[in-house]
Every structure is written in C-alpha cells, then in structure tokens.
Amino acid sequence: MSNGTNVLAFAESRLGNIRRASLETVTAARRVADQTGGQVHALIAGAPGIAVHAAKLAAHGADVVLVIEHDGFTHYNPEALAATLAARIATGYRAAFFAASAQGHDLVARTAATLGVSYASDVTEFVVDGNTVTVKHPGYTNKVIQAFSLTATPAIISLRAGAVLPMENAKAGAVEAITSAIDPASARVKVTATEPSGGAKLDLGEAPVIISGGRGLKEAANFFLVEDLAAAFGNAAVGATRAVTDDGWRPHSDQIGQTGRLVSPDLYVACGISGAIQHLAGMRTAKTIVAINKDREAPIFKVADYGIVGDVLQILPVLTEAVKQAKG
Amino acid sequence: MKIAVCIKRVPDQDVRFKIAVGGKSVDETGLKFDMSDFDGYAVEVAIQLTEKAAAGEVTVVSVGPDAVQETLRKALSMGAHRAVQLKLDTPVHDGAAIAAALAAELQDGGYDLVLTGRMAVDTQNRSVGAHLAERLGRPYIGAISKLEVDGGTVKARRELEGAYELVECALPAVLSIDEGIARARYPSLKGIMAAKKKPMDVRPAQIGAQHYVLDLLALPPERAAGRIIGEGPGAVPELVRLLKEEAKVL
Ligand SMILES: Cc1cc2nc3c(=O)[nH]c(=O)nc-3n(C[C@H](O)[C@H](O)[C@H](O)COP(=O)(O)OP(=O)(O)OC[C@H]3O[C@@H](n4cnc5c(N)ncnc54)[C@H](O)[C@@H]3O)c2cc1C
Ligand SMILES: Nc1ncnc2c1ncn2[C@@H]1O[C@H](COP(=O)(O)O)[C@@H](O)[C@H]1O
Numbered sequence: 001m002s003n004g005t006n007v008l009a010f011a012e013s014r015l016g017n018i019r020r021a022s023l024e025t026v027t028a029a030r031r032v033a034d035q036t037g038g039q040v041h042a043l044i045a046g047a048p049g050i051a052v053h054a055a056k057l058a059a060h061g062a063d064v065v066l067v068i069e070h071d072g073f074t075h076y077n078p079e080a081l082a083a084t085l086a087a088r089i090a091t092g093y094r095a096a097f098f099a100a101s102a103q104g105h106d107l108v109a110r111t112a113a114t115l116g117v118s119y120a121s122d123v124t125e126f127v128v129d130g131n132t133v134t135v136k137h138p139g140y141t142n143k144v145i146q147a148f149s150l151t152a153t154p155a156i157i158s159l160r161a162g163a164v165l166p167m168e169n170a171k172a173g174a175v176e177a178i179t180s181a182i183d184p185a186s187a188r189v190k191v192t193a194t195e196p197s198g199g200a201k202l203d204l205g206e207a208p209v210i211i212s213g214g215r216g217l218k219e220a221a222n223f224f225l226v227e228d229l230a231a232a233f234g235n236a237a238v239g240a241t242r243a244v245t246d247d248g249w250r251p252h253s254d255q256i257g258q259t260g261r262l263v264s265p266d267l268y269v270a271c272g273i274s275g276a277i278q279h280l281a282g283m284r285t286a287k288t289i290v291a292i293n294k295d296r297e298a299p300i301f302k303v304a305d306y307g308i309v310g311d312v313l314q315i316l317p318v319l320t321e322a323v324k325q326a327k328g
Numbered sequence: 329m330k331i332a333v334c335i336k337r338v339p340d341q342d343v344r345f346k347i348a349v350g351g352k353s354v355d356e357t358g359l360k361f362d363m364s365d366f367d368g369y370a371v372e373v374a375i376q377l378t379e380k381a382a383a384g385e386v387t388v389v390s391v392g393p394d395a396v397q398e399t400l401r402k403a404l405s406m407g408a409h410r411a412v413q414l415k416l417d418t419p420v421h422d423g424a425a426i427a428a429a430l431a432a433e434l435q436d437g438g439y440d441l442v443l444t445g446r447m448a449v450d451t452q453n454r455s456v457g458a459h460l461a462e463r464l465g466r467p468y469i470g471a472i473s474k475l476e477v478d479g480g481t482v483k484a485r486r487e488l489e490g491a492y493e494l495v496e497c498a499l500p501a502v503l504s505i506d507e508g509i510a511r512a513r514y515p516s517l518k519g520i521m522a523a524k525k526k527p528m529d530v531r532p533a534q535i536g537a538q539h540y541v542l543d544l545l546a547l548p549p550e551r552a553a554g555r556i557i558g559e560g561p562g563a564v565p566e567l568v569r570l571l572k573e574e575a576k577v578l
Contacts, residue, residue: 079467101488102471102486102489105454105470106470106486109454113424113455113458113461117424118424118539119455121452121453121454138548139450139545140341143547144354144547146544146545147544148421151540189469189497191493191494191495192495192496193493194488194491196490203489203490204490205489209577251487252487253487253490253491281341284551288571289551290567300554302554303551305575306555306571307554307555307557308557308563308564308567310560310561314560315563315564319567322564322565323578
C-alpha cells in the first residue's frame with residue numbers, strides 16, 4: 001500500500017450533529033500532517049445537510065473536507081462507511097484518526113479489518129516519527145499503561161476522548177463531495193433506530209466534570225439531586241455504578257467501571273458510592289475525586305482527594321447551591 | 329444452531345498489578361486467572377440460545393498456552409459442548425493476528441453465530457471481533473447489550489454515549505457482547521463433572537502477521553492517599569473553597 005504524507009480524520013456525527021471527538025481527530029491529524037508536510041482530509045458522512053459542519057472542521061485544521069451526503073447515512077451505516085473509509089485510505093495516507101467512542105471503536109475496527117491491517121486502539125498518547133509510530137494505551141482496567149509500536153501502514157489510530165485537545169488552526173477546508181464506496185442500501189448490517197437513552201446528556205467521555213451516583217441515593221427518584229449538581233456545574237455529565245444501572249435507576253450507558261465506561265475527567269464527584277474495585281477501575285484516573293458517603297470506612301475515601309462523611313441526600317442540595325453561587 | 333464463542337484467559341482485575349522483570353508482562357505471582365468478563369457473558373448468551381431452542385451446539389475457542397485449557401474447561405462446565413485450544417505459547421497483542429488464527433479455525437465450521445467479548449479486559453483492544461468478521465466474510469454487530477435471534481435474523485441493541493442504536497443483520501453473523509445481556513452463570517457441580525468428559529481439541533494457532541507489538545508496560549502514577557475534609561453539609565464551604573483554590577475546577 002502506498003504511504004502518502006496526507007492524514008485522514010474521521011469526523012463523527014450522530015443524527016446530523018457533529019461530535020466533539022471530531023475536532024480532536026482533526027487536531028491530531030493536523031499535528032501529524034504538519035510533521036509529514038501533508039494535508040489533513042476530514043471525512044464526514046450523513047443525511048443531506050451534514051456539509052454545514054465543514055467550516056468547523058476547517059477551523060480546526062482540515063485542508064479538505066470530504067463530504068458524503070446521502071439518506072443512507074442518516075443513521076450510522078457501519079459497512080458503507082468502513083468500505084468508503086478503507087477505499088479512501090488505500091489511496092495513500094500516512095495515518096488515519098478515529099475517535100475511541102462507541103461508534104468510533106466499531107468503525108475503526110471495521111475499517112482496519114477491511115484494509116487487513118493492524119491498528120492502535122484507544123490511544124492516549126502517540127508519536128509519529130518517520131516510519132515508526134509509537135502509542136500508549138491503557139490496559140488491565142486502566143491499571144497498566146501499555147506502550148506499543150505500530151508498524152502497519154497507514155497508521156490507523158483511535159483516540160481516547162481528551163487525549164488531544166481540539167485546537168483552532170484554520171485551513172482552507174475545501175469541500176469535496178464524495179460518494180459511498182458501496183450502495184448504502186446494500187449494507188448487510190442496518191441501524192434501524194438511534195434513540196436517546198434518557199441518560200447522560202453530556203457525553204461521559206467528553207465532560208470535564210462527572211457527577212456519579214450509587215446505591216447510597218436510596219432510590220431512583222433521588223437521582224435528581226445528582227442531576228441538579230451536574231446542572232449547577234454546567235459542564236458535567238451524570239454517571240452511575242453498576243448497582244444503580246442493574247436496578248434500572250439509570251441506563252447501562254451511564255455505568256462507570258470495569259465493565260462500563262472508563263473515564264478520566266478533571267473532577268469526579270462520587271455520591272453514595274462505596275468505591276468497589278470494579279468501580280474504581282473506571283474512574284481512578286480522574287484528576288480530582290470528591291466522595292460523599294455516610295460510611296467513614298468506605299473504600300472510595302482511599303482515593304478521594306476531598307471526602308465528606310455524611311448523608312448524601314442532605315449534602316447534595318447544599319453543595320448544588322454553593323456551586324451555583326461559585327459559578328455566579 | 330451452531331455457535332462458537334471466542335474466550336480469552338486474563339488475570340482477575342481486582343488486584344494491584346506489578347510489572348514483571350523485562351517490562352513486557354504483568355508479574356503473574358499470586359494472580360488468579362479467569363475468562364475475560366465479556367467473554368463470560370458471551371458464553372452465557374450462547375448457552376441460553378441453545379437451551380431455549382433445545383437444540384444446537386456451543387463450541388468455545390481460545391488462543392493461548394496450555395493454561396487456557398482451564399478457562400475452556402470452565403466454559404464447558406457452564407454448559408458449552410466442545411472446546412478448542414489454538415496453542416500459542418508467546419503472548420500476541422495484535423488483534424488482527426489473533427483474529428487470523430480464530431478465523432482459520434472457524435471458517436469451515438458451519439457456525440450460524442460467532443461471538444466474542446466487547447473487549448478483552450487486559451489488553452482493552454476491542455479489535456478481534458471486527459477483524460474476525462471480516463476474515464469470515466460475515467456481517468458484524470459490535471458491543472451489543474440486547475439480542476434477539478428470530479429465525480434467520482439478528483436484532484441487537486448497542487449502547488452509545490447517552491443513546492442507543494437498534495441494529496439488524498441476517499445469520500450467519502459475528503457479534504461482540506457487551507454487558508447487560510446476561511450474567512455468566514456459575515458452573516454447577518454436575519456441570520463441572522460433565523465438563524471432564526467433553527471434547528477438548530488442541531491445534532497449533534495459525535497466528536497472522538503482527539504489526540502491533542508491545543514495547544513496554546508501566547504503572548500509572550500513584551494517587552495521593554485520600555483525605556476526609558469534614559462531616560455533613562457543614563463541610564460544603566470548605567469543599568467549594570478547595571475545588572476553587574486547590575483543584576481549580578470551579
Ligand atoms: C465482574 C464484575 C464487574 C463489575 N463491574 C462494575 C462496573 O463496571 N461498575 C460498577 O460501578 N460496579 C461494577 N461491579 C459491581 C461492584 O462490585 C459494586 O457492587 C458496585 O460498584 C457497588 O455500587 P454502589 O457503590 O452504588 O453500591 P454499594 O456498594 O451498595 O454502596 C453504597 C454506598 O452508599 C453509602 N450510603 C448509603 N446510604 C447513604 C447515604 N444516605 N448517604 C451517603 N452515603 C450512603 C454506603 O455507605 C455505601 O458505601 C462489578 C462487579 C463484578 C463482579
Ligand atoms: N487469545 C484469544 N483467544 C480467544 N479469543 C480471544 C483472544 N483474544 C481476544 N479474543 C476475543 O476477542 C475479544 C476482544 O478482544 P480484544 O480485541 O483483544 O479486546 C475478546 O473478548 C475475546 O472474545
């Protein structure tokens with residue numbers, strides 16, 4: 001496969017809305033293209049109208065925005081997208097970046113598999129140096145940092161949310177309409193619906209602050225206390241423990257931990273959460289951890305930078321008011 | 329229905345890992361091993377499907393050294409019917425290479441469904457499923473939390489960030505299993521006895537080319553010990569001060 005200097009960034013969208021992760025992949029691609037002396041090509045696909053997001057991709061460093069507008073891409077169309085991306089990448093790119101999101105994990109694996117190449121998944125750091133690419137990728141429920149060499153060309157990489165901060169770096173962003181490599185309607189795998197799950201409004205992987213609730217909240221109806229605190233922060237998503245998602249208080253997609261989401265926000269507030277090792281596995285890399293628990297011996301206090309011992313139902317409303325005031 | 333489930337032997341994650349001399353593996357002293365969490369759910373899904381249909385066969389496959397036989401045996405004691413070890417004594421981290429070995433074993437097996445876990449909890453790659461599907465030329469639905477198999481059709485649900493997707497494809501297919509579908513059952517004594525008599529084939533793994541190679545493992549920086557700043561609602565002002573002045577997140 002030819003090994004060009006250009007770098008591809010897949011721009012993820014959902015039901016016509018671009019996702020923040022897209023700006024991260026474009027920023028990452030820009031960084032590599034500046035090294036190789038190549039161009040950044042951002043690819044976005046969706047129902048007609050999706051091209052409106054080209055300007056944003058250009059502002060973050062895309063020289064060219066490749067746009068597929070087709071009703072067959074209203075929902076995620078994994079096979080048509082993977083076929084299109086693989087065909088495009090095969091024309092000669094140095095690297096291609098995807099988001100390590102629910103959609104991105106699926107698409108990057110399919111695209112690499114279609115091309116028959118290895119790729120680096122869920123990367124937190126990467127270095128492209130001449131012909132070698134080295135990456136870091138957390139493993140063992142985030143308890144071990146793994147360093148890998150990726151010798152496949154092109155280097156296909158999915159980026160963990162927050163690994164690269166979106167940076168404005170305006171380029172031309174020439175829009176080029178392209179078509180799907182296969183008839184979108186011919187895909188064997190069909191997404192028939194995309195529905196909000198009634199869970200976190202902000203993406204857990206993207207939110208700088210996560211307010212998380214556990215069984216200590218006593219009942220589903222009390223979760224509004226967690227939501228109110230998240231709303232007071234403004235930039236917060238709501239998470240939960242498996243105890244809570246199992247009981248159906250919150251959707252599974254909000255679960256944080258070994259078998260849920262692995263998150264690293266700036267601030268994690270654990271409300272009525274015991275701090276079981278499987279939960280800690282998903283959030284112990286947060287920069288700052290706050291814990292509120294009535295049990296002074298709860299394991300969550302061992303990792304909490306700031307712990308308050310007491311009844312979460314009494315403390316949360318007071319904290320929410322105080323945060324509102326602090327935010328002015 | 330013929331179902332194959334790919335399972336990986338991984339260390340129990342409820343420990344503080346140490347890095348072995350040489351830096352390329354975790355120190356296995358004192359570690360317990362089991363099948364990766366999601367693979368356990370996949371085995372359960374497969375067994376439930378054959379139980380419901382009162383027909384079919386579940387084959388479990390693992391790539392690895394002889395120690396994986398213990399993990400395969402556990403799946404047999406849960407109710408799987410046959411096991412295959414694809415013997416490989418050196419650790420491989422490249423999902424494409426592992427998928428090649430699994431595909432070589434599974435391609436002519438006439439499987440209606442091939443299941444993998446959403447990810448192996450040690451490497452966290454999430455890549456084997458899609459690579460395997462591509463090599464088998466089968467449709468693939470990844471990370472599913474609900475499944476309905478109705479005649480020749482698969483209907484599945486995938487969790488997204490704050491949303492979910494409903495996805496369909498026809499059998500035969502490859503699916504990777506997320507949490508939420510099923511909890512892995514504990515083997516019964518009867519199951520454990522029965523497993524001893526079930527077939528376990530051992531064949532060399534036809535591992536694919538490797539282009540993703542582990543250089544080094546390291547432990548992340550330690551967290552400072554926790555600190556309790558006060559009790560009850562009265563501690564809130566101090567917390568807010570610390571969040572502002574020390575942590576600078578407010
Ligand atoms: C294979 C496996 C995988 C798992 N994966 C995950 C995972 O991904 N994520 C996950 O979260 N868990 C996971 N678990 C489950 C985990 O072991 C715990 O059971 C779970 O995290 C506990 O949730 P919790 O803290 O909400 O509940 P509990 O452990 O019941 O804790 C409730 C806490 O609330 C406190 N409390 C009670 N009332 C109040 C009050 N009024 N005010 C303040 N505090 C109060 C209690 O002191 C207690 O500490 C997994 C388990 C297994 C076996
Ligand atoms: N060595 C292995 N043997 C059998 N199956 C495996 C192996 N490694 C990975 N898998 C399967 O592929 C899934 C995803 O693994 P990974 O892509 O490494 O995260 C696992 O949950 C298993 O189902």
